[in-house]
Amino acid sequence: MTKDKLYQNPEAPAEFIFNSQVAEVFDDMLQRSVPCYDQVIDMMAIQLNRFCRNGDLVYDLGCSTGTTLLELSRRLEDKKINFIGIDNSEAMIKKASLKAEMFSQKEKVSFLKADIDETDISPCKAFILNYTLQFFRPIVRKDFLRRLHNVLQPGGILLISEKIISHDPLLNRAYIDFYHDFKRSQGYSETEIARKRESLENILIPFSILENTELLQKAGFSHVEPFFQWFNFASFIAVKEEK
């Protein structure tokens, strides 16, 4: 795994983009920047195991280098689920496809380069949307989620993870500090933390737990609950009503 040193470089892009340099170090960046990344995948596997049947189709939207899907496909081997990962970054999809080949998972897991807001999506039993909606402009989020709700089979689920904010200023400040402590503990310097934070300003726009819950409800989901929270990171399950 190539170590993420992107923001040690003063010439790193002022605005964060998912280009080939990011794709190269992305697996290390995720492990060191997203608290409890593996635990969230564990909890998603448990939920997919409950809600999916043999032969179901599951999409990962904004799949990056395919880590989540490849891990889920390994853990849910007996279910014979078909997984499709979509991402609009060519470099990410290239890496994901290489990893699928390396782990002999090409029969069950495929990757597609496309814009998830525009490409056709087939009826499916589950969507995974991990740390991706936060990069969508707030104004388009509801319509996008509604489209996912419409294409889900009855009883299907959306599993979503997001960076979040608190509207309580005292707690919001504390949560940000805890997150920076986490990044320091992962070996990032003050300069790297500050440069990355600036590059994500106006690009990653987090909602609160309540705002995300209401968004999912307004998109049509009848059962919505957070299933995980680590200070300013949260994951939710949203279920489409069984007919």
Ligand SMILES: C[S@@+](CC[C@H](N)C(=O)[O-])C[C@H]1O[C@@H](n2cnc3c(N)ncnc32)[C@H](O)[C@@H]1O
């Ligand atoms: C933070 S990463 C997601 C990490 C990944 N889901 C995981 O858990 O390993 C966000 C990803 O969303 C992709 N992305 C953002 N907007 C997109 C869009 N409109 N269509 C497709 N992919 C998009 C980016 O290229 C990037 O790879």
